[in-house]
Amino acid sequence: MKNPNHPELGSSIKVDPIRSKAAIENIKKILMSQPRNYCLFVLGINTAFRANELLSIQIEQVDHLEAGGELDLKQKKTKEYRRVKINKSAIYGLKLWLKTSRRQDGPLFYSQKGNVLTVPSTTRLVKAWCKSVGLKGNFGSHTLRKTWGYWQYKNQTPIPLLMEAFGHATQQQTLAYLGIQTKEISQIYDLEL
Numbered sequence: 001m002k003n004p005n006h007p008e009l010g011s012s013i014k015v016d017p018i019r020s021k022a023a024i025e026n027i028k029k030i031l032m033s034q035p036r037n038y039c040l041f042v043l044g045i046n047t048a049f050r051a052n053e054l055l056s057i058q059i060e061q062v063d064h065l066e067a068g069g070e071l072d073l074k075q076k077k078t079k080e081y082r083r084v085k086i087n088k089s090a091i092y093g094l095k096l097w098l099k100t101s102r103r104q105d106g107p108l109f110y111s112q113k114g115n116v117l118t119v120p121s122t123t124r125l126v127k128a129w130c131k132s133v134g135l136k137g138n139f140g141s142h143t144l145r146k147t148w149g150y151w152q153y154k155n156q157t158p159i160p161l162l163m164e165a166f167g168h169a170t171q172q173q174t175l176a177y178l179g180i181q182t183k184e185i186s187q188i189y190d191l192e193l
Contacts, residue, residue: 016137016179017150018045018130024147026133037125039097040109040117044144045151046090048165051119051141052076057108063098067091078167149178 018024024045031038044054053073061071067088074081086094103110109117122141130139149162159171168174 014138014179015140015142015146017143017146018135018139019150019179020135023130023133023135027129030129030132035097035100036109037129039093040122040125041129041144042093043090044141045147046087047071047084048145048148049073049082049084050075050077050145051122053082054144055107055109055117055119055122059098059101059103059105059108062086062094062108065091065094075167146178149174150180153178153180 018027027041028038031041040054043049043057044051047054053075056073056076057071061073065071065086067086069086069091070083071086072081072083097108107116111117111121119141126141126143127139130137130143149166152162152165153159159174162178163169163171163174166174166177168177
């Protein structure tokens with residue numbers, strides 16, 4: 001049977017960022033009773049790591065981190081390391097999960113059977129979280145990374161910095177990746193000098 005989450009070879013499925021702060025807060029509230037999922041969500045929306053990078057994190061890499069500390073992960077796509085500063089929200093999620101986790105070492109994100117979570121299972125989780133708060137759109141594991149970038153853009157982070165963080169070649173690629181819409185671009189002209 002064909003998996004609807006897998007595009008045809010050579011094509012792709014575009015997923016949306018979460019554009020509502022209220023939806024983000026509601027997802028966090030729902031996930032508070034699920035420490036692993038809470039940690040996955042807040043780490044994803046606060047670091048811009050790809051899902052496969054998040055799932056590669058080992059407990060030993062994060063169990064000592066404090067807010068402002070850095071996590072250095074090898075990107076599967078580019079084979080280069082990317083260092084990311086971990087903020088208070090991400091640390092809170094990590095500490096919540098590590099406090100309740102059954103493990104002291106090995107993969108940070110594992111299933112009930114003890115296996116490392118997979119990208120398809122993460123996609124199913126993200127879709128369910130977004131649906132549970134009434135979001136309409138196409139969501140998946142990449143939604144976490146895109147949400148980080150979208151809110152960085154909304155917070156006026158310069159596009160060249162976002163391009164560098166995402167490894168994009170052009171500003172247009174970054175804007176398209178983040179799902180920045182024509183209406184949002186036109187709003188920047190509302191500022192009167």
